Amino acid sequence: DTAVSQTPKYLVTQMGNDKSIKCEQNLGHDTMYWYKQDSKKFLKIMFSYNNKELIINETVPNRFSPKSPDKAHLNLHINSLELGDSAVYFCASSHRPSGNIQYFGAGTRLSVL
Amino acid sequence: ELKVEQNPLFLSMQEGKNYTIYCNYSTTSDRLYWYRQDPGKSLESLFVLLSNGAVKQEGRLMASLDTKARLSTLHITAAVHDLSATYFCAVDLYGGATNKLIFGTGTLLAVQP
Numbered sequence: 001d002t003a004v005s006q007t008p009k010y011l012v013t014q015m016g017n018d019k020s021i022k023c024e025q026n027l028g029h030d031t032m033y034w035y036k037q038d039s040k041k042f043l044k045i046m047f048s049y050n051n052k053e054l055i056i057n058e059t060v061p062n063r064f065s066p067k068s069p070d071k072a073h074l075n076l077h078i079n080s081l082e083l084g085d086s087a088v089y090f091c092a093s094s095h096r097p098s099g100n101i102q103y104f105g106a107g108t109r110l111s112v113l
Numbered sequence: 114e115l116k117v118e119q120n121p122l123f124l125s126m127q128e129g130k131n132y133t134i135y136c137n138y139s140t141t142s143d144r145l146y147w148y149r150q151d152p153g154k155s156l157e158s159l160f161v162l163l164s165n166g167a168v169k170q171e172g173r174l175m176a177s178l179d180t181k182a183r184l185s186t187l188h189i190t191a192a193v194h195d196l197s198a199t200y201f202c203a204v205d206l207y208g209g210a211t212n213k214l215i216f217g218t219g220t221l222l223a224v225q226p
Contacts, residue, residue, distance in 0.1 A: 033213075041150075041199060041219045041221075042216070042218065042219070043156075043201065043216040043219075044216070045213050045214065045215075048213060056213050090155065090156070092156075096212075099144055099161065099163050099205070099207075101146070101158045101161055102146075102158075102214060103158070104148075104155045104156040104157075105155060106154070106155045107154075107155055
């Protein structure tokens with residue numbers, strides 16, 4: 001019954017590896033987002049997709065590549081992981097028009113060793 | 114560059130006391146959200162404020178928005194321990210094809226018995 005679900009919840013990996021995080025929402029929303037929360041709890045948007053189309057692409061290294069196979073799914077692939085990528089990554093979804101609440105997933109805690 | 118600043122960053126208060134968290138932002142927007150985050154958990158939506166002068170209340174929390182002053186407040190009345198969490202405001206930047214949330218720095222609230 002979880003509205004926005006992310007997997008995995010925890011991800012521990014070595015520098016240089018490639019990893020993916022998956023996100024699915026069952027709320028019928030048309031827009032999905034990826035956020036990064038750093039160790040100081042600062043939250044910053046990375047990407048947003050609307051109906052599988054990329055609409056927000058903040059200044060994020062090319063090593064990060066989002067993919068949306070359909071409007072209910074948004075995945076995040078990270079190549080050549082670096083120590084600075086360690087953070088909690090949150091997926092969120094909403095209806096597109098501004099003024100609608102964004103619902104967040106439980107987060108994926110990524111630790112790069 | 115848009116800045117969203119909250120103060121205080123950390124607030125320790127006693128049960129039964131009142132206090133206000135302030136959220137200042139540096140650009141024009143009439144849409145602002147408040148979220149709550151418990152340690153190690155996701156973000157939960159508290160309030161959506163969509164116009165100048167908007168006021169919303171839920172239990173011991175009340176949020177307001179003054180778009181002319183670019184200020185939102187979250188007032189806590191007669192705090193209880195269960196309100197201990199980190200509170201974020203988020204300004205909605207919208208227009209054209211996209212809208213995105215810019216989060217504040219967060220306020221860690223600790224309510225002491």
